[in-house]
Amino acid sequence: MTMNEPIAVMRRPSIEAAIRSAIADPRRKRQLLEATGWDDSMLSKLVQEKPAGITLDKLDAVLAALDHVIVTRRYLDAMCTMGKVGMFCECARAGGGECGSTR
Structure with missing residues (x-):
């Protein structure tokens, strides 16, 4: 390994x-x-x-x-993606892009 x-x-x-x-x-x-x-x-x-x-x-x-x-790997992969992006990201939900982005 x-x-x-x-x-x-x-x-x-x-x-x-x-x-x-x-x-x-x-x-x-x-x-x-x-x-x-x-x-x-x-x-x-x-x-x-x-x-x-x-x-x-x-x-x-x-x-x-x-x-x-x-659960399927696809489901877990989706959860990981949401965790990285920020599933509770107020910026993204308000249309301001992902938190931490350099926009």
Whole structure:
């Protein structure tokens, strides 16, 4: 890795890390089990990398229990652009160009 690589390449959060973190916290583990209807044996399969067969109908429940949502890169790119430009920029909204511009 180099410092020129995007942050997403340098440090990639994962569902695996989120699940492992939830399992380590008794309250979050209980939420995950309740949301999915799984028992402890399913979590053991997941962390031991045994075939667990997470079904599609459980994916939303897993993500919700982990407090994660799925968004597209396009959406995130748009949010980054708005953040750079200044989504609450009074200058731009008044027709004066972007804040910080050398107009």
